[in-house]
Amino acid sequence: MKRSEKVRRRRPNFVTVVLIVTAALQLLLLPVWVSLFGEIARTFAPTLTFGTLFHALPYLLPLPLALYLGWRIQLGMWDEKKPALVVALVDFPAYIHFSASLLAGILVVAGTPIVFLLRLTHVVDARAWSLYFIGAYAFSLALALYGTLVRRPWFVVEEKDVAVEGWPAALDGLRIAQLSDLHIGSLTSKSLVDRWVEASNSAKADLIVLTGDYVTSGTVFHQEIADIIARLHAPLGVALVMGNHDYFGGGEPLLTLLRKSGARVLQNESEIYEKNGASFLLAGVDDTWTKRANMTAALERQDPSRPTILLAHDPDLFPLAAEAGVAFTLSGHTHGGQIAAPFLARRFSLANISHHFVVGYYRAKKSVLYVHPGLGTTGPPVRFGVAPAIAIHRMRAAR
Numbered sequence: 001m002k003r004s005e006k007v008r009r010r011r012p013n014f015v016t017v018v019l020i021v022t023a024a025l026q027l028l029l030l031p032v033w034v035s036l037f038g039e040i041a042r043t044f045a046p047t048l049t050f051g052t053l054f055h056a057l058p059y060l061l062p063l064p065l066a067l068y069l070g071w072r073i074q075l076g077m078w079d080e081k082k083p084a085l086v087v088a089l090v091d092f093p094a095y096i097h098f099s100a101s102l103l104a105g106i107l108v109v110a111g112t113p114i115v116f117l118l119r120l121t122h123v124v125d126a127r128a129w130s131l132y133f134i135g136a137y138a139f140s141l142a143l144a145l146y147g148t149l150v151r152r153p154w155f156v157v158e159e160k161d162v163a164v165e166g167w168p169a170a171l172d173g174l175r176i177a178q179l180s181d182l183h184i185g186s187l188t189s190k191s192l193v194d195r196w197v198e199a200s201n202s203a204k205a206d207l208i209v210l211t212g213d214y215v216t217s218g219t220v221f222h223q224e225i226a227d228i229i230a231r232l233h234a235p236l237g238v239a240l241v242m243g244n245h246d247y248f249g250g251g252e253p254l255l256t257l258l259r260k261s262g263a264r265v266l267q268n269e270s271e272i273y274e275k276n277g278a279s280f281l282l283a284g285v286d287d288t289w290t291k292r293a294n295m296t297a298a299l300e301r302q303d304p305s306r307p308t309i310l311l312a313h314d315p316d317l318f319p320l321a322a323e324a325g326v327a328f329t330l331s332g333h334t335h336g337g338q339i340a341a342p343f344l345a346r347r348f349s350l351a352n353i354s355h356h357f358v359v360g361y362y363r364a365k366k367s368v369l370y371v372h373p374g375l376g377t378t379g380p381p382v383r384f385g386v387a388p389a390i391a392i393h394r395m396r397a398a399r
């Protein structure tokens with residue numbers, strides 16, 4: 001099967017919508033380029049010999065910009081290995097401009113009536129138009145640069161107590177390190193991966209778990225993913241479940257490599273873990289998007305004598321898990337929206353549009369859910385308002 005066929009078969013409507021939005025945004029930014037070229041002409045007018053051509057240039061920009069971004073988005077649907085220089089000089093600039101366009105487009109639409117009113121009431125002069133449009137794009141570009149180059153690789157290690165009813169006193173203080181949504185691909189640098197591995201191992205957790213989405217798109221990074229997971233070490237080992245992205249393009253080769261890496265792959269199954277003479281059941285449910293999830297099979301070995309911890313990439317399974325008496329569910333998938341209002345990510349993020357459980361801890365009945373904010377990114381490689389993290393859950397017996 002050709003790559004283009006695979007791309008077409010996978011979420012064709014989604015890709016079409018993204019391409020249409022991208023093209024529309026580039027048209028919407030036309031006032032920015034007209035203003036920018038106008039200000040340059042105003043400043044350097046005496047030296048300009050091709051004045052008419054110069055003033056025509058901004059009108060020619062939206063089409064090549066839309067084609068450039070559209071081409072990059074199509075490539076992103078089936079990720080491949082490429083030289084670091086191409087990633088730095090072609091891919092990242094495209095995504096940074098794409099992210100800036102999203103915000104600048106909103107600012108252009110929202111600010112135009114305000115500038116219009118100020119002009120009407122003679123509060124500002126005619127130049128306010130160009131200064132506003134240029135300022136809107138400059139502000140958006142600064143945020144996009146920060147979110148892509150600074151905030152995306154800047155992850156935190158967060159350790160919190162998780163009080164669970166029925167948790168054995170002998171296992172009080174057991175620490176579980178959770179990684180999620182690594183989305184390894186051409187935009188993930190080796191140094192960032194090294195820092196994830198180093199931080200995970202340095203946390204010296206009893207158990208390391210991963211809750212899916214190791215892949216961004218395509219299949220060529222499977223070996224890199226297995227190598228990363230093979231480098232993670234904990235006394236009780238490494239256990240994981242698959243996410244939706246891991247099955248895009250076929251997940252079987254990845255599953256084989258993950259098993260070879262030494263990790264315990266939980267596909268609608270479970271394993272009993274013992275320490276200090278006490279035990280808990282670690283269950284893992286498969287992907288919901290590709291309809292592989294089977295909670296009944298995953299929880300088949302549940303036993304009232306020991307608490308159950310469930311790994312489920314999709315946090316939407318939490319109500320089912322709570323109903324089934326699972327003590328603690330660990331999820332990922334949402335990235336906490338990836339872009340959120342700082343400090344208010346649970347309420348105001350892109351994930352709130354389509355997800356009930358967005359990021360952090362939730363409780364229902366006697367059950368606890370944790371939605372991991374993810375380490376990697378999908379779509380534009382940008383983070384804002386919700387930090388990538390390695391989560392350490394310190395298990396406590398609830399009183």
Ligand SMILES: [Fe+2]
Nearest residue numbers: 213243244333
């Ligand atoms: Fe996911």
